[in-house]
Amino acid sequence: MAKRLTDILKDAEATKEALSHQLFEFHSQAQENHSVIHAQLSELVDYIHRGRADKKGEISSRGPQQPAGTQITGSAVTPMFEQRVQMAQRRIVQTVLDADANRALSQEAAERDRERRRKEARSLKRRRKD
Known part of the structure; x- marks a missing residue:
């Protein structure tokens, strides 16, 4: 019986180590994906700003402009x-962070x-012994 419990304990430890390794890999992959998405969005924003900077000369000749970052349509x-x-x-x-938090929970x-x-x-085992 003790050998069987030892085998179960070893199996549980191996499973725990495997899950820890998988969790670490997932976390690393999530960080890498976040970095890639961040870089791509930064490139997109930079591209947009370059386009706007090229057009500034013709826009400024039109007179008063709206405050940067907003566009007013009607009210x-x-x-x-x-x-x-x-x-x-x-x-x-936030979605990635929420998913990580839910996974952790x-x-x-x-x-x-x-x-x-x-x-x-353990309780059942003690009862059987008694």
Whole structure:
């Protein structure tokens, strides 16, 4: 019986190590994806700003301009493209962070469940001995 418990313990430790390794790989991949998305969005914003800078000469000859970053249509204020890009970037980052937090919570719940089962198994084992 002790050998069987030792084998189960070794198997649980191996599973824990494998899951830890997978979690580390996932976290690394998420950080890499975040960096790639951030770089791509930064390039897009830079491209937009370059286009705007090229046109500044002709825009300034038109007279008074709207404040940078807003576009007024009727009585509503609509964010400019770069603001929408920044908002989308924030949403993407928040989505990734939320997914990581949810994953961590589900892993914690799974660990609590495993611990509860271990305690139940120990309790059953003690009852059988008595």
